[in-house]
Amino acid sequence: MSKTVFLVADGMAGWPLDILGGRTSLHAASTPTLDLLAPKSRCGLCRTVPHGMPPGSDVANMSLLGYDPQTHHTGRGPIEAAAQGLTLDQDDLVWRMNLVRLTELTDAGVMLDYSAGHISTPEAAPLVARLADMAGGTPFQAVQGIQYRHLLVQRGGALTDAAELAIRPPHDILDQNIAQDLTAYASFPEMLAFLQTAHEYLRAETTSEATSVWPWGQGRPLELPAFAERFGLRGAVVSAVDLVKGLGRAAGMEVLEVPGANGLIDTNYEGKVEAALDFLQRGEFVYVHVEAPDECGHMGDAALKKRAIELFDQRIVAPILAALAHEDATIVVTCDHFTPVARRTHTEDPVPFLIYRTQAPRTDGPNVFNEDTAKGAGLFINDGRELLTFCLGPDA
Incomplete structure (x- = not known):
């Protein structure tokens, strides 16, 4: 049976930069495998983020996996809770909780780092464990995740005003004032009290760069229709981040764990490839997600983002292509959203993609693969959830 592989470089697309001679990081990167595939592929743009x-x-990867975020998305936190297999009630509210670095937890405070210096999981674990102890007797339960990405479960919170709090994602407000978010937190006093307690503890703790927690992306528990029933495929996801693992687990897909996969530029690329190819011996669809280009975009580092894209090409796309070259396979390369270095956060620009069929290569694709050539190819998929269906059909 034909195999389908989605290779997703998170945040790979971006905007032109003077420092790169008016090119994007993708355009400037050395990507011989992508450029080899482009002329033989169907290329285009896809809107992964619905208007509004x-x-x-969370929204964009849900779209790429074939689900409508406008129907199924409840929040960032619930997706990551699904990754951990947490037992939740439908009235619970699940928050994504970052460890962050603030100047101070006041109206004059500024968000300095959404990741507390990309804190490691071993560094974060005792901090979150202590926060969990401190939350005793409150509606909150702190749950350890990986690196800076953790969860805060608010029992019965979906029935409270906290469900409506509008808190900005910390990666969207780097070097910005946090006053409007504190005003929102303050409208639910129990949340503000937890924040203040956590801030006092973390500020006194000198073993890491974390000075506060930042709960956001709250929602009720996630439910998705089974991927196998929806598409008739046995599917799996490979990722270092709980977000993608949660989407996969909620959809009944296999979640392939890879030692050393860390969401950064030094992730275990070979382990991800090995896990994906091993799964394809028994399944038909695998979604391989690489976080590093997005993290580099958030850091505002054009050269490092360029390098992350080169590593994706060399150590993910190239070996997957080599392994499947003589199989009946469809290889899709794309990203979930733009993460322009100049913005240091996500934008809703339609993302470039290529679709390569090993047994039916095209001859009319662009010479190279980047944002401009994908746009110039003339194919536009306005609803992100339809990209997967399109790739499985005869016209791709």
Whole structure:
């Protein structure tokens, strides 16, 4: 049976930069494998973020997996809770909780770092454990995740005003004032009290760069129709981040764990490839997600983002292509959203993609693969959830 592989470089697309001679990081990167595939592929743009929804990886990856975020998305936190298999009630509210670095937790405070210096999981674990202890007797339960990405479960919170709090994602407000978010937190006093307690503890704790927690992306528990029933395919996801793992687990897909996969530029690329190819011996669809280009975009580092894209080409796309070259396979390369270095956050621009069929290569694709050539190819998919269906059909 034919195999389908989605290779997703999170945040790979971006905007032109003077420092790169008017090119994007993708355009400037050395990507011989992508450029080899482009002339033989169907290329185009896809709108992964529906109008009116925030351009986050939660929304965009849900679209790429074939689900309508406007129907199924409840929040960032619930997706990551699904990754951990948490037992939740339908009235619980689940928050994504970042460890962050603030100047101070006052109206004069500024968000300095959404990741607390990309804190490691071993560094974060005792901090979150202590926060969990401190939350005893409150409606909140702190749950450890990985690196800076953790959860805060608010029992019965969906029935409270906290469900409506409008808190900005911390990666969207780097070097910005946090006053409007504190005003929102203050409208639910129990949340503000937890924030203040956490801030006092973390500020006194000198073993890491974390000075506060930042709950956001709250929602009720996630439910998705089974991927196998929806598409008739046995599917799996490979990722370092709980967001993608949660989408996969909620959809009944296999979640392939890879030692050393960390969401950064030094992730275990070979382990991800090995896990994907091993799964394709028994399944038909695998979604391989690489976080590094997005993290580099948030850092505002054009050269590092360029390098992350080169590593994606060399150590993900190239070996997958080599392994499947003589199989009946469809290889799709794309990203979930733009993460322009100049913005240091996500935008809702339609993303470039290529679709390569190993047994039916095209001859009319662009010479190279980047944002401009994908746009120039003339194919536009306005509803992100339809990209997967399109790739499985005869016209791709």
